[in-house]
Amino acid sequence: MKLVYRITIRLSIALLMLMAAWGAIFYFVIIEEINDETDDSLEDYSEAIIMRALAGESLPSNGNGSNNSYYIKSISAEYAAQNSHIRYSDETVYIEVKRETEPARVLNTIFRDGDSNLFELTVMTPTIEKQDLKETVLYWIVALYILLLLVIIVINVWIFHRSFRPLYRLLQWLDGFSVNREPAPLNNETKVSEFRQLNDTVLKNAKRNIEMYEQQKDFIGNASHELQTPLAICQNKLEMLLYDDSLTETQLNEISEIRQTLNRIVKLNKTLLLLSKIENEQFPDKERVSINQLLKSIVDDYAEIYASRSISVSVEEAGEMIVLLNKTLVSVLIGNLLKNAYVHNFDDGTIEISINSTTIVIANTGQEQPLDEDKIFKRFYRNSQRESSSGLGLAMVASICKNSGIAIRYFFRNDKHCFEVRGSDFVV
Amino acid sequence: MKILLVEDEPALREIIRKFLEKEHYIVESAATFNDALIKVEDYDYDCILLDIMLPDGNGLAVLKHLKTLHKHENVIIISAKDSLDDRVAGLELGADDYLPKPFHLAELNARIKSVFRRSRMNGELFIEAGNIRINPDSHEVLVNGKSIELNRKEYDILHYFVTRRGDLVDKNTLAEAVWGDYIDQVDSFDFIYAQVKNLRKKLTEAAASVEIKAVYGFGYKFIINEL
Structure with missing residues (x-):
């Protein structure tokens, strides 16, 4: 994952949580404030009505256009004892004028007149719909979030690319770096101290x-x-x-x-x-070498040696492979592979060589377990305890392949150890 | 036969000198580049063994100097630096052979003999041993003037023996010389015995006056019988 994407994703998640928390807090604070204001006005209203009721003045008519309404009912002493004398609550009430139910803030006040009769005054005022508020807050938070996010991503990417340019230049340079080559100059001027x-x-x-x-x-x-x-x-x-x-x-x-x-x-x-x-690349001279001829001449040289252990060798040619490489190195490469196939073989075993215009496969019988591909090309790795094995043959093969751009691979197939040499651009 | 040995390593110089003296050569030695220059200017030699890595100069410069003096000594370069470039440069400057260190003394002797033979015979390269005559160019072997058929390996073995007559030949060294460097990983040398046996049989059938004597546990010795 690219650093810029990771930063963007993390920023988006953090922003999402932040905006959600902010929306929730915003909602509760607003509701609190609205309730507080409503309660204040209800209190004033209820005080005025109680004053009038106690003074015996006429009470305001219900439905005076303010959407506020009130009831007074007489209550028993038990009821008064059971309930607190001033109660606020949120309720849904039916408003006759509007002929619909609406959320309302309700204040119940219990009071007593000069004759010690107990009354309960209920005053109510329709309030805002909290559901609506929630939805609105949520809608805006989402909208703001997306907008903010887009802006932040754009700014982030822009700033990122501008500020991290030296890093990317450095990475590119490192990509082309190799210990066995003189490195290219690192032109990476920057004012950032890090x-x-x-x-x-x-x-x-x-x-x-x-x-x-x-x-x-x-x-x-x-x-x-x-x-x-x-x-x-x-x-x-x-x-x-x-x-x-x-x-x-x-x-x-x-x-x-x-x-x-x-x-x-x-x-x-x-x-x-x-x-x-x-x-050290001290074999710079390249020439056209026919792998087929080279292989056959080495096999021919070895004929008596193979015969002494009754190892049969077969060469199957499906095409001629001609390479443009250093002849000494190619001889060492093929020679080592063949030697390897002979040394780790058993008596009466076989060596099968197949060759086409791009690939050579040398397969030999030998021990029954496959070899460890990661280790066999390492210097001084020995699978067997053979005294005569130097442990350098395949390391040399690997080194030549690496320096000449040849792909080499080991696999175990049909109880045979196979080494495949695959040519690419050096094949003529 | 007078040989100049240019070698800076005292122990190696000493052993080569001792060996060559045993082979009845007259040996002069030089340890430094300047020493070598003075010697080649003042004296004539039949062969110069030249180490090219000297503390005070490159042995190849000695070769150049020889050329300016219009001297035509045989030169065999002995070098620890077995690089193709040096080999080519040396041979181009007129050296006759190039022997990378470390080498077997018997090998050095064979090369010296071969160099002498070439210069003495003016390019005629027949090698003779008893009643055997070998033509290295055509790989033809004549016994008593009659050609005998040898396969390539048998020919190589015979050639190796003939150029090292009288020397003890280690079977490992023989195997390496005939079959190449990779032979060192071969456990059994049965195939050499088989080849030598065939060669002996062919030589005996043709009534050759030579003998390949087995030296138990070591190898062989090539002996020319007086007729």
């Missing part, structure tokens, strides 16, 4: 991220580079040792094993170097 602070902080953090990424990259690159010479010395010293004729066969075997282990370190180191070169 935004200025945000700009500075984001820039500072972006720079730090780039630096850290560079450092990490450099570290891996430098470390593996620096390891080359000591590794070469170890390797060569061991080799020299082999020429010593006084060595026994057991010693020779021991040395051979050390050399193999050392070879694995050398390989690992070379792979790390290659990975850091891929990440």
Whole structure:
């Protein structure tokens, strides 16, 4: 949800509650005021009538055009004792003149004349219709609410867009930001100190991220580079040792094993170097490569190796895939995928390769459970405890794919582990 | 045979020197760029092993300097920087080969021999071992003047052995040289035995005067029998 919508919705809800409360309070205050005024006039009226009645003057005629009316009736002492002597109430009364019932404010006053006879005077005056008032108040509140809301939304959106422009520019900049690229300059001048602070902080953090990424990259690159010479010395010293004729066969075997282990370190180191070169984009030269031919030549190279474990390989060509990419990288990519399919296979297993003009799928038999797609492309993730697995093969594949814009995906289908490489704009 | 070894890392320089002396080369060594420049100006060598990352300069400049001196020494670049650019730049400047570190000493020896062979034979690239003659360009193998049929892998194995005669050949190294880098993840080397067995059979049938001797647990040794 966009921030401007969220603010508008929240503002509308708050406004709705505020206006409802305001309407209710307004209504009650008005009613109170009207009752108060009516009661005052009823009191005056009733006092005047009682004065006249006690003085024996003639009482005003009912229906004198004022809509006010009154009755006097004599009451018992019990009735007088039971009821309070001055009572106000809201009632609906039938007004003969108008021939309709109307809401009215009524005042009952109990008084006693000189002979101690008790009387009750009822005076009434028609009042406004409260229902009408309620409806009117509600109607105006709704109308005002909608009007106010519209105005507020318009103003809000306008102010929002004007004040938050630096934020959106910053967001756009962040969108295009990547740690492995020199960032575009952030032209985001603003007088608002919060935004200025945000700009500075984001820039500072972006720079730090780039630096850290560079450092990490450099570290891996430098470390593996620096390891080359000591590794070469170890390797060569061991080799020299082999020429010593006084060595026994057991010693020779021991040395051979050390050399193999050392070879694995050398390989690992070379792979790390290659990975850091891929990440540093040190393979810029692109050329047209036929994936079909490349695949077939690698499969051919491997023929004896596959045969030694009775793994059958089938290549199904539905079209020729020609890509415009760096040849070394494509070879490493396809080679690693095929190696992966071989290494994690079982004896008498199968490798099925299908290829068309945009997609390669390499499916192999292997362990029965699907692999964790989120982890297999990570460096040094090993599913099996194979000593010979470096845990870098698929990481290299992922790195090449990422840097060349190739989509790679793993899925488990028909008990086979499938890797799908899908080309897009680099396909010729 | 006189070799100039330009390498700044003392331990590595020492071991390469020792190895080459064992192989009966005369070895001079230089640890710095300036040292190397002085040596190539003053003396002639049959081969120069050149590290291109030197503390006081780039080894490629030594190559350029050789050119200005109109010297045609064989140069093999040994570098820890296995980058395509350096390889191309080195070869364009007239280097004969490029060997990325770390390398096996036997490999270095094979490259030196190959460089010598090429310069000595004026481009004629036959390799001979006993009564075997190999043409690396056409992949043709002759035993006693008669051609024998080898498949590609068998040819590669034979070529590898012939260029490393007398050396102990580690089966891992052999597998890597013939089948490529990916071989390291293969658990069993049965397929090598099978290929070597076939090769031996073909060589024996053609009465070749060479022998591929198995060294238990380690690999092989290629021996030329005196006729």
